[in-house]
Amino acid sequence: MTDHKILLARDISARSESMQAHLIAIRRDIHAHPELGFDTVRTAAIVEQELLRLGLTPQTGVGRTGVMVDIAGAQPGKTVLLRADMDALPIHEQTGLPFSSIWPGKMHACGHDIHTATLLGVAAILADLRSQLHGTVRLIFQPAEETPESGAQAMIAAGAADCIDVAITLHNKPELAAGEIALTRGASTASSDEFDVVIHGKSTHAARPHMGTDPIIAAASLVTQLQTIVSRELDPANSAVLTIGHIHGGTTHNIISDSCLIQGTIRAKSPQARAHMEDAFRRICAGVALSLNTRIEVNYQRGVPPLMNDDALIDALEPILSHQFGKPVVAKPSSSFGAEDFSLFTERVPGCQIHIGSGAPGRDDHLHNSDYQPDERSIHAGTQALARIAIDLLS
Incomplete structure (x- = not known):
């Protein structure tokens, strides 16, 4: 020096x-x-x-x-x-x-x-x-x-x-x-991004599930499949975190709801991982909607990078x-x-x-x-x- x-x-x-x-x-x-x-x-x-x-x-x-x-x-x-x-x-x-x-x-x-x-x-x-x-x-x-x-x-x-x-x-x-x-x-x-997902089904009595479309079943499938983005699609060295913080669907014991709300956050440590998380998130939502005959509305809000x-x-x-x-x-x-x-x-x-x-x-x-x-x-x-x-x- x-x-x-x-x-x-x-x-x-x-x-x-x-x-x-x-x-x-x-x-x-x-x-x-x-x-x-x-x-x-x-x-x-x-x-x-x-x-x-x-x-x-x-x-x-x-x-x-x-x-x-x-x-x-x-x-x-x-x-x-x-x-x-x-x-x-x-x-x-x-x-x-x-x-x-x-x-x-x-x-x-x-x-x-x-x-x-x-x-x-x-x-x-x-x-x-x-x-x-x-x-x-x-x-x-x-x-x-x-x-x-x-x-x-x-x-x-x-x-x-x-x-x-x-x-x-x-x-x-x-x-x-x-x-x-x-x-x-x-x-x-x-990065910090947030999402609000509304799964739209068809309400019916719990004794007649075949007369409706159950959004809570779709929500359960969606929550599970979304976690595979991090565990199976991202390089572990360039990872992300997807957290479901809130789920709400239904009003009582014996009625299949007509909708279910899912809210959460996605965080990633690179622009590439962030972009992949959003693309995969939207892809899986569309796939679950198709496979379980529901309509899924996605509101994905980008926060800070x-x-x-x-x-x-x-x-x-x-x-x-x-x-x-x-x-x-x-x-x-x-x-x-x-x-x-x-x-x-x-x-x-x-x-x-x-x-x-x-x-x-x-x-x-x-x-x-x-x-x-x-x-x-x-x-x-x-x-x-x-x-x-x-x-x-x-x-």
Whole structure:
């Protein structure tokens, strides 16, 4: 490592360390006042005030309640987008922490308070070191990552993805110790699609099944056959998950229903697997309808795509992060069948999701848990990581 890179690593680390008390205070304030979906008005106001304090000029109301700010370097160049999500979850907090949620039924159980504080730290460092940038860093603070109505889509529609060349986000990961950094090749998260299937039969008395057409028999066959898509049609190394979450048919014991509703989700870790799942799903529905003399109505709704980490970008980030932290990054699979609407950015430009360890000593934490207590040292690691990435990619 050159002397310049060593000095830069020390400078970024020292700057991040010096503001940790302030960033943790912001995180705890946001944690105590969690907001859901697009209702991140208070959180966005905190973000705006912090950016103004740094001498930056943020745009507010981007995609309804998002905040965006560009930090232009001394020289022209590419634009790197860095994103933090701001919204909480409809979970009743049970941590007992002194800064627990003051609002029943709302909690930062996915660590978006950590992400928001981290990106504010990045803003402070880049505002001071902008003379080293050849290009622009766009910071976006996004609402509604946890909701079907995507905050990423809303911000993209408002121009957040215009003229960007690279898009990067981070996510805290309690399975990793605080301070560890993980990069994953391929899919970081899966696509998320939903379906509503109505099987139409013909109602009759249970004693005269031959006088009707039983949609529940067709539903039973359909549920079984749909599971063969994953087990028999997909490469196990490029898999998917099909889940039936709701079935409803009939009204009482002795009447064959005239319809049956099936609802569920399909998740896949590649665009190819996602497309195959939809095609096979429709094919099997048509086959069951034909074979059992029913009519099957399919409403298949595509949600967010899989978040595909760009291999060339991962190749570039590994040495950058190793230089900053003085050790190799954790290069092990850490992908999830969960969904992440940041994939709408990485569909447009090369991008990736970085995982920052947030596991606290002696705890076995998991995201979306009412007792989730991330290690706040993850803010220091995340701030260093994103600041160094922005500087090196634009140097």
